[in-house]
Amino acid sequence: MAMAGSLCYAGPLPIKTSSKQPTVRSPGAGPCAARNLQLPSLKFAARPSSSTVVAAAASTVGAETQSGAATPAKVLPFRVGHGFDLHRLEPGYPLIIGGINIPHDRGCEAHSDGDVLLHCVVDAILGALGLPDIGQIFPDTDPKWKGAASCVFVEEAVRLMHEAGYELGNLDATLILQRPKLSPHKETMRANLCKLLGADPSVVNLKAKTHEKVDSLGENRSIAAHTVVLLFRK
Numbered sequence: 001m002a003m004a005g006s007l008c009y010a011g012p013l014p015i016k017t018s019s020k021q022p023t024v025r026s027p028g029a030g031p032c033a034a035r036n037l038q039l040p041s042l043k044f045a046a047r048p049s050s051s052t053v054v055a056a057a058a059s060t061v062g063a064e065t066q067s068g069a070a071t072p073a074k075v076l077p078f079r080v081g082h083g084f085d086l087h088r089l090e091p092g093y094p095l096i097i098g099g100i101n102i103p104h105d106r107g108c109e110a111h112s113d114g115d116v117l118l119h120c121v122v123d124a125i126l127g128a129l130g131l132p133d134i135g136q137i138f139p140d141t142d143p144k145w146k147g148a149a150s151c152v153f154v155e156e157a158v159r160l161m162h163e164a165g166y167e168l169g170n171l172d173a174t175l176i177l178q179r180p181k182l183s184p185h186k187e188t189m190r191a192n193l194c195k196l197l198g199a200d201p202s203v204v205n206l207k208a209k210t211h212e213k214v215d216s217l218g219e220n221r222s223i224a225a226h227t228v229v230l231l232f233r234k
Contacts, residue, residue, distance in 0.1 A: 081128025098189030
């Protein structure tokens with residue numbers, strides 16, 4: 001797919017839905033158990049590069065151009081995106097991070113499974129592509145996303161990335177929470193994230209920090225995550 005200038009999102013959300021029923025998962029039936037829901041399908045519209053506009057204007061006034069030479073579209077060799085997410089921790093909810101159910105007396109209150117890591121990974125990829133954020137593509141006002149496993153959102157972000165002609169260069173994520181300690185679970189979470197992204201473990205990094213008992217994060221009332229991704233042109 002030829003890309004010019006930058007990527008833009010065309011049309012209202014969702015643009016269309018596929019006639020094929022994709023796999024949507026529910027955490028209540030195990031990791032990524034099947035549900036019959038339709039995912040929104042997004043399209044890209046290439047914006048003309050400035051050089052293309054100049055060339056067109058020159059042609060209009062009769063300026064000479066090289067014989068048979070076409071002005072190539074400007075293609076970005078890489079794109080950088082940042083994602084952030086935060087959820088309240090409340091009793092009675094499962095704590096799911098990176099697609100892994102972590103034993104804890106509190107979990108994320110959310111419309112979907114509240115996976116703060118996967119949510120910010122999705123936003124980082126969408127941001128790098130210049131697309132709307134996860135809340136616009138999968139709104140919490142839509143009942144079909146109620147309790148949906150966040151791996152579905154990651155799979156859609158990866159599909160959009162490949163459709164745009166990009167691959168994951170590397171990803172760096174930081175989880176911020178006071179409790180529980182994530183050291184025993186980090187490698188399992190990272191392995192699952194690599195699987196969802198189709199990425200080699202060497203390009204996916206995961207860190208966990210406390211908030212030194214400061215504000216809602218440090219008081220075990222919330223959990224947050226930051227993610228930075230580098231995408232490169234195929």
